[in-house]
Amino acid sequence: xxxxxxxxxxxxxxxxxxxxxxxxxxxxxxxxxxxxxxxxxxxxxxxxxxxxxxxxxxxxxxxxxxxxxxxxxxxxxxxxxxxxxxxxxxxxxxxxxxxxxxxxxxxxxxxxxxxxxxxxxxxxxxxxxxxxxxxxxxxxxxxxxxxxxxxxxxxxxxxxxxxxxxxxxxxxxxxxxxxxxxxxxxxxxxxxxxxxxxxxxxxxxxxxxxxxxxxxxxxxxxxxxxxxxxxxxxxxxxxxxxxxxxxxxxxxxxxxxxxxxxxxxxxxxxxxxxxxxxxxxxxxxxxxxxxxxxxxxxxxxxxxxxxxxxxxxxxxxxxxxxxxxxxxxxxxxxxxxxxxxxxxxxxxxxxxxxxxxxxxxxxxxxxxxxxxxxxxxxxxxxxxxxxxxxxxxxxxxxxxxxxxxxxxxxxxxxxxxxxxxxxxxxxxxxxxxxxxxxxx
Numbered sequence: 001x002x003x004x005x006x007x008x009x010x011x012x013x014x015x016x017x018x019x020x021x022x023x024x025x026x027x028x029x030x031x032x033x034x035x036x037x038x039x040x041x042x043x044x045x046x047x048x049x050x051x052x053x054x055x056x057x058x059x060x061x062x063x064x065x066x067x068x069x070x071x072x073x074x075x076x077x078x079x080x081x082x083x084x085x086x087x088x089x090x091x092x093x094x095x096x097x098x099x100x101x102x103x104x105x106x107x108x109x110x111x112x113x114x115x116x117x118x119x120x121x122x123x124x125x126x127x128x129x130x131x132x133x134x135x136x137x138x139x140x141x142x143x144x145x146x147x148x149x150x151x152x153x154x155x156x157x158x159x160x161x162x163x164x165x166x167x168x169x170x171x172x173x174x175x176x177x178x179x180x181x182x183x184x185x186x187x188x189x190x191x192x193x194x195x196x197x198x199x200x201x202x203x204x205x206x207x208x209x210x211x212x213x214x215x216x217x218x219x220x221x222x223x224x225x226x227x228x229x230x231x232x233x234x235x236x237x238x239x240x241x242x243x244x245x246x247x248x249x250x251x252x253x254x255x256x257x258x259x260x261x262x263x264x265x266x267x268x269x270x271x272x273x274x275x276x277x278x279x280x281x282x283x284x285x286x287x288x289x290x291x292x293x294x295x296x297x298x299x300x301x302x303x304x305x306x307x308x309x310x311x312x313x314x315x316x317x318x319x320x321x322x323x324x325x326x327x328x329x330x331x332x333x334x335x336x337x338x339x340x341x342x343x344x345x346x347x348x349x350x351x352x353x354x355x356x357x358x359x360x361x362x363x364x365x366x367x368x369x370x371x372x373x374x375x376x377x378x379x380x381x382x383x384x385x386x387x388x389x390x391x392x393x394x395x396x397x398x399x400x401x402x403x404x405x406x407x408x409x410x411x412x413x414x415x416x417x418x419x420x421x422x423x424x425x426x427x428x429x430x431x432x433x434x435x436x437x438x439x440x
Contacts, residue, residue, distance in 0.1 A: 004044035009316045016041055016308070030351045031293075034300030042307045050307070067172060071291045072258030073163050076265050077119035078283035081128060083269040086115060089236050090132045102204030102211035104140060105150045106197050108133040112154030113193050116161040117240045118261070126155025126394050130401040138403070143210035145414040146203060148398070152411060153196055153418035156386040156394040159349075159379060160189035162244055163258065166349060166382050169294070170375045173357040178254045179247050181375045184436040188376055188429050192383070195421040235268035294350050301354030309358070318363050329367045333374075333430060336360050337381055344385025352382065373429075376436040380426040387415045387422070 004012050016037055023033040042050040080086060093107045100106070108129060115125045129151045137147035159166050162182035171178035204211035243261040246252035252260060269275040308314065325331030336356075343352045357378070364374045386394045395411045402411070429435050 004041065005311075009312050012041070012045070012311065013308075013313060013316060024346075029296070030348060031296035031300040034297075034304040034351070034355070038300065038303035038307045041304070041311065045307075045311050050310075056306075069163075069168055069178070069255045069258040070165055070294060071287055072255070072262050073119060073165055073168070074290045075283060075287045076258070076261045077124045077158075078286040079262070079265045079269060079279070080115065080119055081124035081286075082279045082282055083265070083274045084272065085236060085265075085268060085274075086111075086128045087132060089114060089233065092233055099213060100204075101208045101213055102200045103213070104133070104137050105142065105146065105200045105204075105211060108137070108150055109154045109157075109193060109196050109200070112157050113161065113190075114236055114240065116158040116164075116189075117244065118236060118265070119158060119163075125158050126152060126397040127401050129155045130398045134398070134402060140214055141209075141212050143203075143207075144406070144410070146200070146210055148402070148406065148411055148414035149416075149418050150196070150200060152394045152398045152415055153387060153421075155397065156383060157189065157193055159383045159386055160185055160192060162186060162189075162247070163254070163261070164379065165294075166353070166379050167375065168254065169298075169350060169353050170357060170378055173354055174361040174371050174375060176361075176371050176375065179250075180372050182244070182247055182254070183439045184372050184376050185379060187438055188380060188425060188435055191428070191435065192380070192422065192425045195425060196418065199417060199421060235264075235272075239264040239268065293348075297348060297350045298354055301351055305355060305358045314359050314362070317359050318366075321363060329369060330430075332363065332367060333369070333377070336363075337377070337426070337430070340378065340381045341384060341388075344382060345388050346391060349382045349385060352385070353378070370433065370437060373433045373436045377426065377429055380422065380429060384419060384422045384426065387419050 004015075007015070019040065020033055020037055023036065024030065039051065090107075090111050093111050111133070112125065112129060115128065119125060133154075134147055134151045137150070138144065158164060162185060164185065167181045167185055168178055170176075171181050200211065239261060242264055243257050246257045246260060247254055266275060269279065321332055321335055325335055340352060340356065343356065347355075360378075361371050361374065365371055386392055389395070389412045392412065392415070395408060395415065398411055399406070399408050
């Protein structure tokens, strides 16, 4: 019987990559592609007895205690999506954008920051902003591309801001403190949000017609609305304070804080009279769908990386990257960033993280670089992938609720300035690691 080991790890690596691409092109889900390739490689390299390695890797992944935080934060986002908390928050924040060119776009980004700090999931946040903010900006006469880009980019801030699910998955795969990752991502996330706000204000200053002030009638209508500011602002800010405050203060672990967040959102919705059986049921189903996707991708990717590691593949990739960069630390990081940017254009971020981080993080540690800092760099890179064509998730989420005359192509074109801002933020954090390690 022919054994794959006779080909050598280099040729087998190419064979596995080609097999993955071929299976993905058939429309097969990434989770099953990686699982099948893992089984093929295990049997071909080691024999049938190696299948026990695949099952043991799967068990170690799904049995992680910290992984419990993922469904909790997804549940928070689902409850937030189905309650009126976000709508009231947006209405209450209108004071920010009433008499300022670009003010409604700035208001949208500020609301996005608060929502991201409550949930850490981009899908629901992008859809919410697409329903609440985009129609209002278009009605006021905002430049279409500015309005579309602001909405989609703001909705994707959940990738960076704690309690980001992306950060949690990185912490699990890299085996580093998720609490430390939350601290490290805090400043770069606000820096990126600040870049967005600054860009909007500059465009509004140079071209006031692209971001007009609401008319007197619009302002009067807003003034006439009976907005309960305490109700609108208290519950979101209280939830953010409890969840992030308990993590940063060392009072609770990430898993415990995530459960506290679900309770906080549920209690808030109950006090507001919005916690119905239908809301709970829909939120639970949405949580199970999202987490099911993450778990299946994790199972396949973990099995593949485990088998590849036993084959000596990780050492092969390390030597390949180091030889291409001539051993330079910054060169190695830049090669990794290029690989992640390309993968992020075509694969789900969960698959990218679980496939690459077990290989990249040991290389980073071996070069004497901080894996916490690299986690922030990786998260910023994935922030780019959320907006980048051809499969940027934020664009597809926004398209699902945008007016019919807004095409997917127009959304991607509108996101170009924001992608440039993301790349600038990524370059700054790579050049100045202190932006992520300020708290040490």
